[in-house]
Structure formats: structure tokens, C-alpha cells
Amino acid sequence: MSMEKNDKSLNELTGSEIFVKSLEMEGVEIMFGIPGGQVLPIFDKLYDSKIRFILTRHEQGAAHMAEGYARATGKVGVCLSTSGPGATNLVTGIANAYMDSIPIVAFTGQVPTHLIGNDAFQEADITGITRPVTKHNYLVKDVKDLARTIREAFYIAKTGRPGPVLVDIPSDVQRAKTEFIWPQEVEIISYKPSYKGHPGQIKKLAQVINESNQPVLYVGGGVVSSNASDELIELATKCNIPVTTTLMALGSFPPENELSLGMLGMHGSAYANKAIQQADLVISLGARFDDRCTGKLSAFAPKAKHIAHVDIDPTSISKNIVADIPVVGDCKLVLQDLLKEVKPKKHTEWLNQIKKLKEEFPLKYSNDDKLRPQFVVEEISRLTRGEAIVVTEVGQHQMWSAQFYKPARARKFISSGGLGTMGFGFPAGIGAKFGKQKEKVIVIAGDGSFQMNIQELATASINKVNVIVCILNNSFLGMVRQWQQLFYNKRYSQVQLCSHSHDPKKCPIPDFVKITQAYGGEGFRVTEKNEVASVLKEAFKIKNKPVVIDFIVEDEENVFPMVPAGASLDEIMINLA
Amino acid sequence: MNERKHTISALVYNKSGVLARISTLFAARGYNIDSLAVGETENPEISRMTIIVRGDEKILEQVEKQLNKLIDVIKVYEYSKTEHIERDLMLIKVSANKNNRSEIIEIVEVFRADIVDFYHDSLIIEITGDEDKLTAFINLLKPYGIKEVVRTGIVAIARGK
Numbered sequence: 228m229s230m231e232k233n234d235k236s237l238n239e240l241t242g243s244e245i246f247v248k249s250l251e252m253e254g255v256e257i258m259f260g261i262p263g264g265q266v267l268p269i270f271d272k273l274y275d276s277k278i279r280f281i282l283t284r285h286e287q288g289a290a291h292m293a294e295g296y297a298r299a300t301g302k303v304g305v306c307l308s309t310s311g312p313g314a315t316n317l318v319t320g321i322a323n324a325y326m327d328s329i330p331i332v333a334f335t336g337q338v339p340t341h342l343i344g345n346d347a348f349q350e351a352d353i354t355g356i357t358r359p360v361t362k363h364n365y366l367v368k369d370v371k372d373l374a375r376t377i378r379e380a381f382y383i384a385k386t387g388r389p390g391p392v393l394v395d396i397p398s399d400v401q402r403a404k405t406e407f408i409w410p411q412e413v414e415i416i417s418y419k420p421s422y423k424g425h426p427g428q429i430k431k432l433a434q435v436i437n438e439s440n441q442p443v444l445y446v447g448g449g450v451v452s453s454n455a456s457d458e459l460i461e462l463a464t465k466c467n468i469p470v471t472t473t474l475m476a477l478g479s480f481p482p483e484n485e486l487s488l489g490m491l492g493m494h495g496s497a498y499a500n501k502a503i504q505q506a507d508l509v510i511s512l513g514a515r516f517d518d519r520c521t522g523k524l525s526a527f528a529p530k531a532k533h534i535a536h537v538d539i540d541p542t543s544i545s546k547n548i549v550a551d552i553p554v555v556g557d558c559k560l561v562l563q564d565l566l567k568e569v570k571p572k573k574h575t576e577w578l579n580q581i582k583k584l585k586e587e588f589p590l591k592y593s594n595d596d597k598l599r600p601q602f603v604v605e606e607i608s609r610l611t612r613g614e615a616i617v618v619t620e621v622g623q624h625q626m627w628s629a630q631f632y633k634p635a636r637a638r639k640f641i642s643s644g645g646l647g648t649m650g651f652g653f654p655a656g657i658g659a660k661f662g663k664q665k666e667k668v669i670v671i672a673g674d675g676s677f678q679m680n681i682q683e684l685a686t687a688s689i690n691k692v693n694v695i696v697c698i699l700n701n702s703f704l705g706m707v708r709q710w711q712q713l714f715y716n717k718r719y720s721q722v723q724l725c726s727h728s729h730d731p732k733k734c735p736i737p738d739f740v741k742i743t744q745a746y747g748g749e750g751f752r753v754t755e756k757n758e759v760a761s762v763l764k765e766a767f768k769i770k771n772k773p774v775v776i777d778f779i780v781e782d783e784e785n786v787f788p789m790v791p792a793g794a795s796l797d798e799i800m801i802n803l804a
Numbered sequence: 805m806n807e808r809k810h811t812i813s814a815l816v817y818n819k820s821g822v823l824a825r826i827s828t829l830f831a832a833r834g835y836n837i838d839s840l841a842v843g844e845t846e847n848p849e850i851s852r853m854t855i856i857v858r859g860d861e862k863i864l865e866q867v868e869k870q871l872n873k874l875i876d877v878i879k880v881y882e883y884s885k886t887e888h889i890e891r892d893l894m895l896i897k898v899s900a901n902k903n904n905r906s907e908i909i910e911i912v913e914v915f916r917a918d919i920v921d922f923y924h925d926s927l928i929i930e931i932t933g934d935e936d937k938l939t940a941f942i943n944l945l946k947p948y949g950i951k952e953v954v955r956t957g958i959v960a961i962a963r964g965k
Contacts, residue, residue: 354821358828363875366821383875417817417878542869545862 242370242401243268246334247276249377252409255305257281257296257661259289263309264349265336268401281661281690284682286313288654290320291680293331295658297324298641299616299666301454303385304331304658310338311349314395315356319648321391322360326645327475328448330389332380333357339399340368354395362390370403375410382413387420388540389452420539424556424564432510432552433568435533439508441577442468445491445520448475448644449513449538449558456480456637458562459512465566467574469581471499473514474625475644478634482613488581489590491796492520494626497588497788500796502581503528511536513558516547517645518792524548526795537561588801590630592784598756600624600699600780604631606759607669607697610767613639615667616659620652620676623705626786628671650679656694657687667695667767674700674726674739674777681742687773688747695766696775698739701782702727709785727779739777748773809838809935810857810864811883811890811960817876818844818851825874826853835859835867839892839957850878854959887963890934893956895920896942899949900927911944926951934958 240248246269250258257279262270273280283289286308293304304324308317314335324331338347354366363383365376373396380392436442450459456479463470463486470480471488480487488499500522503509509528514520515538521527524547528534536543536550537558544553554561592601604627607617613635619625619642634640641659643651656670677698687694708722725736740750749769753762753776766774787802816822823842830837838856845852857867864882871880883890900908905927912919912929915937921928931941935958942950 355824358821358825359832415875418875540873542866542873546866549862 238406239404240407241268241272241404242373242396243272245370245373245405245407246377246396246401247272247278248407249374249409250278250305251276253303253377253381255303258305258307259283259292259296259658260307261286261289261309261313263313263336265310265338265398266307266401268398269307269336269396281686283654283686285680286316287319287650288680288683288686290317290331290333291323291648291651291654292658292661293333294320294324294329294651295618295641295655296662297329297331297658298655299638299659300662301638302662303381304329305334306331307334309336309349310353311351313349314351314353318357318360319650321357321393323643323646323648323651324391325360325362327643328389328452329391330384331391332384333391333393335393335395336401337366337395337397340397341399343397353393357393360391361393362388364393364395366395366397367400368397370400370405373400374408378410378413379415383415383418387418388449421555422539422557422560424537424554424561426564428552428554429561429564430568432535432537432554433565435508435535435552436466436468436510437570437572439533440574441506441530441580442466442508442510442574443488443502443506444468444470445473445503445509445511445514446470446476446479447473447512447514450476450479451513451637453513453539453557453559454637455512455559455562458559458566460484461566462562462569466569466572467578468510469502469578471495471502473517473520473644474629474642476514476637477629477640479637481635482633485578485582490629492517492522493790493792494630494786494788495520496590496630497799497801498581498584500788500790500799501584501588504796505530505580507532509534511538511550512562513538515543518547521547521796522790522798523793523795526797588788591802596756598754598759598778598780600701600778600784601627601631602756603697603699603759603778603780604628604671606763607671608632610760610763611667611669615639615669616641616663618642618652618656618659618668618670620670620672621647621649622673622676623701623709623784623786624671624673624676624699626706627699632671649676653677653694653696654680654683656696657683657692660692660694668693670694670696672696672698673705674698674702674724675704677739678737684743684746684748684773684775691771692773693770694773696773698775698777699780700726700739700777701780701784703782706786708783712783712785713789714791727782739775743773743775746773748775750774751776752779753777754779807858807860810859810867811888811958812855812857812867812871813881813883813960814853814855814871815845815878816851816853817878818849819876822851822876823853825876826855826871829870829874830857833866833870835863839955841957841959843959854957856958881962883960883962888960889963890958890960891932892935892938892958893930893932894938894941895928895930895954896945896950897926897928897952898945899925899951901925904948908945908948911941915941917941
């Protein structure tokens, strides 16, 4: 009897050993985070693990890095923090991943189970706090549930419509012992995503495609997460259907293809929006008819006889726009089935119309001697040929990047779409670089956004991460300034940032070149248009450290075209200048 | 579209946090719940929630889909399309004195309700029924002075199979 007991305890592992082993079983190579009081047992085991741990300077940075890694690689990103403030600092990153349907698993330490609910030191009800911003979350109260919970967390994060999952592990559970049993299969009877589209619905969709004269494909992030670019290109070229994408899907259709309309919506191209308004069929693939894309819902695609919507998440379908041909399923599988049913079509007349729209309403900006932010993005696009992974922050620079960077493929353009999180881009860029070390990673930032997670310069320097940050520095919270100019009679309320350094009247706070150097990176400043290409080329040669280029751009440049919030796509403002 | 009441029944895992998930969902999406009743099913690991929600067909569709999307929700039914039975249990405390008490008792008998507490100036009545019956009952008792009403919320079950 005692022998038996001894044998059994020999096979027993602590919760923290089970944690590390489970992550290794999941194939986790890297995780991001910061230690603290309630995760000490886990960090003690990570000390011996081959999983690479990246110590960030803020937990928000860790969550965004996990997401950047996930977006660049298609794998699940992982972050880890302690209880209380460590956990709450993750929340913005988790919410960002939730809005953009990106698979990450966030682990948090928690106070010991007997203290939960007692307002213990560094206690936060993180499963309660993150309930509305996670796909699912767990509080593991018994070490026996730990391995299965971790298995489920990864499974839920990456299957169906992907999303963040949080696992909260009290410190006594990390110390408790049990036998390590790794479940071979995950079986959750209440969670069965449908991947294969209904054949009848796909036939119906094929029929309306075959009958349509002015179809448009409206493509969203679902095409990226299901890796359906090839199928999308095949469908578009077989049937000659113009393609417009959301911010999330930029790169999933080649921007140089004549069928490409670029991005639609508030700051989309005028020709994309006009094409939607003239279409007799709108086929949405993995997009969710977000208000920034559709404008005024009642005036969206008024000529469309049919709206088809392919999405893996049934809640997305007919939430904003009623789809008369819904197809629940994975974009890749649905497209594969659809391709068998559709007939080749030329759509000569429609494509001519599109061509005319493109000629009449091109994306443009003033081509004078001034250093315009759009020019910087165009130069980045030209010099990298769209092969770099461009990660953006949020604001004007983000929209210029969406308009003028031409990502060669999916997963080459990474941006915070749904939540619009300033401070996302730089850490996400670091995460992307960890996932794709051989690729060039360029963060296009604003001087406002960059300062929201600037402390991660330390993480990048210490880990020799070569991310090139191009700040389009206009010394403003530019997008807010633009709205104040257009809709609040130019009353600039709290949008001046004073980060310009070439204007002696303004205080250069911070000096981005010096602060980068202080953090061990390389800093450049560009004030003239003719320096852009040479400095970019010089920056591209630098290895093993972060590079920041402070582009002092025209400060009151606006993003156009623009559809004012709540207006219909017809009411597009092309340019005020 | 027409706003009306819908009876939704959800089978969920009987574990902590599930009720919070559902109420968070309803609050975050701005859906109005008239009542929500939860109890164990024949399988102690599974609970059944009966939710009465108000809204048009579009809202109902979203509610059903959003509920289904929750990992802890096993199955969702909407009862308006199927024959089903709905019951709500109400305890109602009504003012009563020796002059009007017999009138009230007459009403109680007609409604097949029960008097469960008898006090010199009030009665507590227990009544079970569907929405219409309880509303009618309340209306009849109003003139006597209703002191307190407690209801369990509607529970529903499909007929037959």
C-alpha cells in the first residue's frame, strides 16, 4: 500500500510543472510577460524550460507582442502576468485581440484559492473583468483540471472564430501536486464550430454570382485567419470580380492586381466605396459589416439585389446588414466548394466602369516639396516592394499606411482594427519580429501612439530585436485634430503634443532620436523629402537593434477620402485642400 | 418589426460563472430580460435557464446566436414556434380585513390559488400559472391593496416528446 502510494507520488507534478509541460506539449516556443508575487512557482519552472521568455516592460506590451506574434505567424500567441495589476494591465491587449479575432492565450497568476474574494493584496477578479473581452476564460481551482484547461484554452483560441482565452491560476494550484495527464483530444460538447459550408447555400451563392453583372467581393480578417488568400484570388480572377478589403484583410488580395479596389469605408478609396454603392451583388467573406466599413447602414449598397455573407461565426451574419444568402463556414473551405460551382465570367462592362472610377478618383496627395506623411509610406512600400511586415499604431498614420503601403501578401499588414488601440503597433511589431525573424518588420507610428508603449524600446534593445519604427511626427494627436478641424470649427482641444524638434517655437518633447539612443537603439531624424529614401536605406542596413526614424511631416495634413461618421458611403469627401 | 416577448430556454453547464456570462452578454448587448429562472436539470451537471426576452425577430435571432456562441451553453431553444407550457409561481401579500377577507378568498378559490399565511390585516397567497393568469389575478387584487409581490420567473417546457 505504501509502495503504491510512493510510486504514484513519483509520477506527480506540481501545477507549475504541469503548466510548463502543457505549454511544451502545445508547441509554444515563446511567451511574453512579467513575473510577480503570485506566479513565482511558474517562473521558477520556466527557468529550466526551453520555452523562450521575453521580459517586457509593461504587461500591455506583452499582450500586444503575443498578438503581433500570432498575426505574423498564424500560431497562438502566449502572454503571462501576475495577479491584480499585472492581470489588469493585460486587459487592453486582450480586448484588442478579441475585437480582431486573434488567437492568444493569456495566463495570469491569482491569489491562493482560500484568499479569493477577500480583497487580498494584488487580487483582481480577472475572469470577471475579462468576461466581455475573451472568447472564453477559466479560473483553475483544482490542479487536477490544469492540464485539460490549458489544452482547451489553446483549442478554443485557435478554432472556429479565433480569439483570446484567459486562464487564471491561483498560486496554491501552481504548488499543488497531481498526476500529469495530457488529454489527446479535446471534446467540448457545447463547442463545435462548423467549418464546412452548407452545400445548398453554396449552390445558391454560386448561382447569384453566375447571374450577377456588377459583383463586388468585400473581404475581411476571416480570409486571413483561414489562410484563404489563394482561393480568394482564384475566385476573383476566374469570375472577374473586383475585391475590396477591410483594414484587417489588407494584403490578402494583391494590391497591384487590376481587380483590387484597396480598402473600403471611412478612409477607403473612393472607387471602392463607389463600387460597393453600384454593385448588384456584395459577397462578404469573413468581414463583419463594421460601421467604419459600411457607413450609414440603410444606405449601404443600395443597388445590391443580394448580399451574401460567408462567416464562421453565425452571430456576425445579419447582425448589421441582413444577408439573404448566409453561409456559415470557414472561408477557405467555402471558397474551395464555391469554386467548383461558379462559371468563368468577363464582366467587361463592369470592369471598365471600375477602371474609370479609379482614374477619376485616385488616392492622391499634394506632390510638392514638403515632407508629406503619405510620401514616407509610399517610399517604404516602394523600397520594400511590399515584402516587409508593416505594423501600425492607430490614427492618421494608420490610415495613410492602409492607403499607400502595398502589402504583397496576407499577414504583411498588421493593425489594430476593431478596438483601435494606440500603443498596439510597436509591441505588436516586436512580437511579429520574434515570429518572423528573417523578415523585415517596419512599424509605422504616430508620435502620439508610439509614446503609449515606448518603454518596450528596452525589450527590443536587450533582445536585439531589429524593428524599424517610422514615426510620422506631426506633433499632434492627428486624427482627433482632423476631426476638430472638420467638425469642431478648428478648435484644437488637447491635441498638441509638442514633439516636433525642428520648430524652435515648439518644445521637442520627447526627442525621439535621443530617447531611442538612451534605450540602446539607433535614431534618425528626417525633415526633408529628399532624405526619405536614403535614410530608410541606411536604416534597413542596421541589424540586431531597434531603429527609430523621426519623420517631421506636414503637421496639418488630413486623411482623405473621408466618409464622415454616420454618413452614407455616397457622401465621401475626396479632398478639402 | 414587432417587439414581443420570447421564451428562450438554454441548457448550460452547472458551474460557477455561467450565470454571470449570460447576464454580462445581455447587459453588454443591450438586450432586455423580463425574467430569468435557473435550476438543475435531471442531470446535476447541467442547468436549464428560462429567459424571457423582449425584442423583435432580429434581436431574438442575435440573442439565440450569441447564447449559442458561449462555450458553456450547450443548447438553446426558442419556444414560440413549439407547443409548450409556461409557469410562473407568485407569492402575493394583500391587505385584508374582516370585511373584505371573504371576497378575497372567493377570488383565490376561483383561481385555484392557495392562502399560505393568514394575518389579521393581510393574507399571503401562492399562485401558479402563465403570464395572463397571474396578471389577471394581480388586477383583481389591486383594489384591496397589494403589499408585496415575489415571483420565480417563468419556466417553460415543451409538450409531448
